Amino acid sequence: MIFKIIKNVFYSLLILILMFVTSLYWPRNIDKLEGINTKLPVISKQTPAIKVHYIKTGEVTTLDAFTYSGGSIFKTKTLTHGAVLIEHPLGNVLIDSGLGENAQAQFSEDMPNYLKPMMAFKQITNTKADIVLRKLPKPDKILLTHTHWDHASALEDFAEIDVLITTQEFEYVSTHGVPDIFPSQVENKEFNWKTYNFENKAYGVFEQSYDLYNDGSIVVVPLIGHSPGSVGIFVTNQKTRRFFVGDAVWNKQAILKLKPKMWFSKYLTDSHENDVEKVIALLNIIQQQNPEILIVPAHDADAWK
């Protein structure tokens, strides 16, 4: 027992030291994209008056340097685990599920011991409890940016409603395991998984899209890389257009400064690093050519506006 604990502490320390040294000396740059037009469609006057509510269920404070390559070693950054509730006249949509009632039990059961010190989080609440406490409307469906454990934790608390994912992501969640997918969250659970495919309907620079209510207010586009079926979700009301980009980056600075996650984080969590870098380059030029858009990475509450 003692030997096992010493071994786990030793490996965790070794990983932290390696991450620290590498982030110090080898920040990686992504080439800027030039010469493409990423202008988004003009917001239609018919767009319904939808509301956006942010639900913060947990957080992790870490070194800024651990959140993207080249981040500061003198600053900390608080990453958030949460969900976003979209109030829509045709049905309220929860983007990702946040931490659920059993998040701590899921974590202790499925997170490998050597990663526990690094991935540990402070739970503030769970999504369902926060919705009740704040008297927010109930979600009618869940739209996942991807199926990693920190986004899927509360699914079992909403087992009666549909969970929308792409066919690629369904294949991924059905065939993969720890540390990204937690069996305790998805195995032997009766979810109403609803898979969808993109239509060949362009939305800005994206050649394919999926318009949830066919009114331009919630439009999903592929952002493949972090997981095989990761998506980005444009949420538009009459005034504001937000772009929820899941875990393409953890820190919005990574988009502005064209940096990937630090090497160990991307090794651990990105399915296809090269594709993630292409996504970051695309997000950078989208932000530049559409300065009014609010790009919102799932874990960066500083971008929750």
Ligand SMILES: [Zn+2]
């Ligand atoms: Zn993820």
